[in-house]
Amino acid sequence: MIAKVIVDISNSQTDKIFDYIIPSNLDVRKGARVIVPFGPRRIEGFCIDTVESSEVDSLKYVEAVADNFVSISQEMLELMRYMKDKFYVRYVDSLRLFIPSKLRGGRIKELTRIYLTLNPDMSDSDIAAAISPRAKNQLALVERLKGGGDYLTALSNEFSAAAIKSLADKNIIIKTNEEVARKPMSSLVGNKNEVALRPIQKVALQKIYSSEKDVVLLHGVTGSGKTLVYINAIRQALEQGKTAIMLVPEISLTPQMLRNFRGYFGDSVAMLHSGLSDGERFDEWRRLLKGEAKIAVGARSAIFAPVKNLGIIIVDEEHDASYVSESNPRYRTVDVARFRAQYNNAKVVLGSATPSIESYLLAKRGEYELAVMNERISDKGMPDIEIVNMSHELLMGNDSMFSTSLRQKITDTIKKGEQVMIFLNRRGHSSFVMCRKCGYIAKCSDCDVSLTYHSVDDRLKCHYCGKKYKMLESCPDCGSNNIRYGKIGTQRVVEEIKRLLPHVNVLRMDNETTTTKTAYLDILGAFAAKEAQVLVGTQMIAKGHDFPEVTLVGILDADMSLYHQDYRSNERTFQLVTQVAGRAGRSNKGGKVVLQTYAPNHYVYRFAAKYDYEGFFQKENNVRMATNFPPYTTIIRVLMTSEDEDKVIDCAKSIYRKLLDFAQQNKDDFLYIQAMKAPLGRIQNKYRYQIIARIKRQNESNIIAKFYSVIDENQIRGVTAFAELNPQNMA
Numbered sequence: 001m002i003a004k005v006i007v008d009i010s011n012s013q014t015d016k017i018f019d020y021i022i023p024s025n026l027d028v029r030k031g032a033r034v035i036v037p038f039g040p041r042r043i044e045g046f047c048i049d050t051v052e053s054s055e056v057d058s059l060k061y062v063e064a065v066a067d068n069f070v071s072i073s074q075e076m077l078e079l080m081r082y083m084k085d086k087f088y089v090r091y092v093d094s095l096r097l098f099i100p101s102k103l104r105g106g107r108i109k110e111l112t113r114i115y116l117t118l119n120p121d122m123s124d125s126d127i128a129a130a131i132s133p134r135a136k137n138q139l140a141l142v143e144r145l146k147g148g149g150d151y152l153t154a155l156s157n158e159f160s161a162a163a164i165k166s167l168a169d170k171n172i173i174i175k176t177n178e179e180v181a182r183k184p185m186s187s188l189v190g191n192k193n194e195v196a197l198r199p200i201q202k203v204a205l206q207k208i209y210s211s212e213k214d215v216v217l218l219h220g221v222t223g224s225g226k227t228l229v230y231i232n233a234i235r236q237a238l239e240q241g242k243t244a245i246m247l248v249p250e251i252s253l254t255p256q257m258l259r260n261f262r263g264y265f266g267d268s269v270a271m272l273h274s275g276l277s278d279g280e281r282f283d284e285w286r287r288l289l290k291g292e293a294k295i296a297v298g299a300r301s302a303i304f305a306p307v308k309n310l311g312i313i314i315v316d317e318e319h320d321a322s323y324v325s326e327s328n329p330r331y332r333t334v335d336v337a338r339f340r341a342q343y344n345n346a347k348v349v350l351g352s353a354t355p356s357i358e359s360y361l362l363a364k365r366g367e368y369e370l371a372v373m374n375e376r377i378s379d380k381g382m383p384d385i386e387i388v389n390m391s392h393e394l395l396m397g398n399d400s401m402f403s404t405s406l407r408q409k410i411t412d413t414i415k416k417g418e419q420v421m422i423f424l425n426r427r428g429h430s431s432f433v434m435c436r437k438c439g440y441i442a443k444c445s446d447c448d449v450s451l452t453y454h455s456v457d458d459r460l461k462c463h464y465c466g467k468k469y470k471m472l473e474s475c476p477d478c479g480s481n482n483i484r485y486g487k488i489g490t491q492r493v494v495e496e497i498k499r500l501l502p503h504v505n506v507l508r509m510d511n512e513t514t515t516t517k518t519a520y521l522d523i524l525g526a527f528a529a530k531e532a533q534v535l536v537g538t539q540m541i542a543k544g545h546d547f548p549e550v551t552l553v554g555i556l557d558a559d560m561s562l563y564h565q566d567y568r569s570n571e572r573t574f575q576l577v578t579q580v581a582g583r584a585g586r587s588n589k590g591g592k593v594v595l596q597t598y599a600p601n602h603y604v605y606r607f608a609a610k611y612d613y614e615g616f617f618q619k620e621n622n623v624r625m626a627t628n629f630p631p632y633t634t635i636i637r638v639l640m641t642s643e644d645e646d647k648v649i650d651c652a653k654s655i656y657r658k659l660l661d662f663a664q665q666n667k668d669d670f671l672y673i674q675a676m677k678a679p680l681g682r683i684q685n686k687y688r689y690q691i692i693a694r695i696k697r698q699n700e701s702n703i704i705a706k707f708y709s710v711i712d713e714n715q716i717r718g719v720t721a722f723a724e725l726n727p728q729n730m731a
Contacts, residue, residue, distance in 0.1 A: 028065060
């Protein structure tokens with residue numbers, strides 16, 4: 001027999017299938033990890049198939065099987081091939097996604113502990129005869145073990161090592177190695193509150209299972225009870241003998257979801273995400289692989305959970321950019337979910353209060369089933385959003401980060417014993433340029449996106465076409481010299497609140513305060529327990545969290561994403577404002593939101609203030625259609641990086657010439673193509689150059705294939721080059 005093996009080396013030269021002879025003494029099965037000779041080395045690989053014969057002469061032998069179980073199922077092998085075709089992901093890079101990283105190289109194994117029990121073959125009289133009446137410690141240990149066995153570590157705290165050894169030597173107690181599961185966040189178990197579904201929730205649940213379409217878009221306003229619909233949809237899948245995957249966009253949201261799901265489903269729930277320890281991730285992965293757990297809860301990577309017979313995949317906050325992998329291997333989670341659903345005849349549920357333009361358009365066109373929940377469980381409804389013009393605040397002499405209204409409402413809310421969340425809309429590395437007096441924003445004349453200030457050469461640049469502009473000395477609209485370009489940080493916001501209200505406890509949640517494993521849980525737990533009256537944070541507090549005592553939300557710097565250099569900036573700002581506003585008033589106390597902006601008349605804020613997603617969608621969809629931006633076209637970015645700037649420039653020139661020739665031969669398919677230095681020209685000592693193209697969608701697959709082939713043919717040693725489709729971050 002011949003094993004078809006993908007060797008565990010990630011480069012283009014070895015991204016192929018190698019044949020090895022399976023020796024008669026080895027049981028090598030499809031999907032197993034194997035040890036094979038490769039050149040002068042012994043390395044790991046993945047057996048993706050077994051066949052009777054090979055067309056290759058002088059084959060080497062498989063030397064060993066790495067595990068005592070098969071780690072890659074037939075479904076995941078098919079997914080590997082799909083990802084190769086769809087995302088141009090190397091075979092081994094996708095296979096590595098399917099297993100815990102430390103399983104490679106044998107760096108993680110099952111955790112075992114010594115377990116002690118009484119010898120069942122010895123009677124009470126046999127034991128009494130073997131122990132001296134004076135050996136009180138030994139007699140006490142025997143009595144202890146009559147109630148059931150226990151681990152050596154626990155018994156060693158109660159009894160002497162001599163007593164344990166003596167009983168073992170007499171064969172009165174038996175030692176065995178027992179596997180111990182490393183259970184993450186074992187204390188997180190919620191209550192099973194069997195709440196009756198509201199009529200609107202019942203309709204949504206019925207649509208999920210009655211629709212002939214494989215994808216259902218659940219458009220439910222914040223606080224409408226989407227989680228309860230998810231739980232009931234998963235319950236139906238389990239009742240049919242199937243499994244489920246529940247995805248959330250951020251690790252910080254997993255504890256809350258895990259608590260809810262364990263309350264309903266107990267130990268059937270396993271958690272998978274990068275924040276777990278290596279041991280916890282391995283044990284949870286194995287529980288799913290062996291079928292001991294039926295539900296995988298986690299962030300993006302949980303889409304590769306090794307569950308069999310999938311019944312449903314739920315992608316909560318489906319619009320979130322975190323569901324697109326922007327590092328190798330690059331993939332879109334929703335595409336992977338659809339593949340797995342079709343393979344298993346399962347359903348995909350995409351849930352959001354603010355669906356992506358692309359998803360909602362597909363629902364409008366009938367490719368997705370649309371289920372709508374447009375009312376809150378709370379009888380108070382959606383919180384009122386007050387839009388504050390910060391230009392007017394400046395004219396009135398208030399140059400602080402808090403408007404008069406927000407400052408007063410914070411004070412009043414805390415006096416009532418309620419809580420406040422302050423959201424700082426800080427996004428990306430680049431900052432736009434704004435006039436603080438009239439709200440003017442510097443935009444590209446060709447692309448209608450905001451320009452970014454580059455301090456190195458004191459220029460404004462467009463990150464879509466590369467066009468450069470002179471930095472403003474004064475506002476071209478009103479003549480003011482009050483030009484702003486920069487950011488404020490969460491730490492400064494906390495300091496300002498403490499200056500205003502010294503007695504108030506404030507918690508901060510951002511990348512700096514969540515570096516430890518339990519930081520998310522500690523901060524959110526403390527806020528839920530009302531140990532602090534104010535929570536200040538970035539995007540990680542914007543969605544999914546449910547704090548009944550929060551009645552006020554303040555949104556600072558709302559314009560930070562509105563004028564980000566990205567065609568999605570309007571969409572992302574609407575989503576952020578709506579999601580953050582949804583944290584307020586989730587109980588019967590109701591809530592208020594103060595949104596601070598220098599552009600109060602912008603249509604994004606007008607639609608957001610009314611929670612009018614449909615109106616926003618129509619407006620934004622028309623803009624995308626008129627300006628030829630996705631989803632009506634596709635943007636392809638080729639990004640090249642190297643520590644040697646000359647090499648990366650040579651690579652960029654070589655690839656650009658070939659692509660430009662191709663574009664000129666296919667002018668009807670190309671709207672634009674240009675090479676330029678990347679907005680962030682150097683990161684981690686690597687120079688970055690890029691090629692941006694915008695193409696029409698009718699021949700998209702052929703054009704994308706050409707881009708990848710040109711990249712492969714023009715690789716330069718020491719330069720990394722790859723393509724991204726509709727990149728989430730143009731910086």
